């Protein structure tokens with residue numbers, strides 16, 4: 249009887265080795281440990297034994313039964329583990345996928361976009377169109393056509409990014425090339441603004457960034473003078489900083505205008521008294537402007553003997569920094585939501 253028990257144990261262990269899925273495991277369990285299974289069969293036979301012997305065989309039977317049960321439990325655990333591993337290898341989760349049913353919340357416009365749209369509305373109300381041009385610009389439009397020939401020192405001050413294999417292309421350093429593109433595209437008379445991204449090879453710090461925004465303006469017609477220019481710029485300044493804002497124009501050289509000016513507005517913080525923001529001068533420098541150089545008009549296909557015009561360029565990024573008191577330009581292109589959500 250004892251050897252039969254041992255045989256059953258061995259047979260059970262061997263059979264378990266060949267089992268690969270839960271279903272056949274359960275079938276084997278019923279076959280051996282079930283109510284009518286082999287183990288039960290042997291137990292039944294024990295009833296025929298003499299008392300003494302039954303005691304001994306009973307102890308052995310319990311031991312064998314325990315061992316078989318333990319082997320089954322172990323196998324079941326392994327099968328479950330294998331099944332889980334197999335399932336996991338089939339399933340995968342894209343942790344970057346936006347959660348279904350979870351609203352990400354409505355965002356807000358970038359502060360540069362807000363100021364740009366506000367100025368677009370203002371200029372549209374004065375009859376300007378909003379023009380656009382490529383950020384990857386030809387060296388001709390970015391410099392040469394703007395009266396900055398290849399050897400001109402002004403090129404040194406606007407170092408930018410270049411495209412390998414395309415020596416005649418640059419990431420535009422300003423929005424001014426669109427002055428000429430607009431003249432060619434729309435002809436004259438012309439009233440256009442060009443908001444857009446510009447690029448320069450800068451060692452970045454709180455005031456310098458490789459990517460920034462400008463807003464260019466160009467007006468060309470018969471009989472346009474510097475006083476028209478002053479009127480438009482004053483309107484913009486008052487719109488941005490309040491009705492009591494004044495502007496101050498001082499001569500400054502830009503190759504594409506003659507005369508050229510550096511435009512300042514009354515410091516909106518101290519109202520001209522002098523403070524930390526305006527470095528005690530009472531004025532904030534916010535734009536460059538001037539009467540369009542005859543060479544530039546000619547490049548745009550406009551006859552400088554018949555037409556005249558003015559152009560200006562605002563640092564849109566700078567306007568935003570002044571408006572919101574942002575002390576580090578790098579926040580604006582940094583993409584940090586904690587910063588952007590404040591506007």
Ligand code: DAH
Pocket residue numbers: 421422423424464465502504505508535536537538559560561562
């Ligand atoms: N393009 C100049 C710059 O990036 C700004 C500028 C100055 C634009 C004078 C103009 C202008 O249209 O007339 O520094």
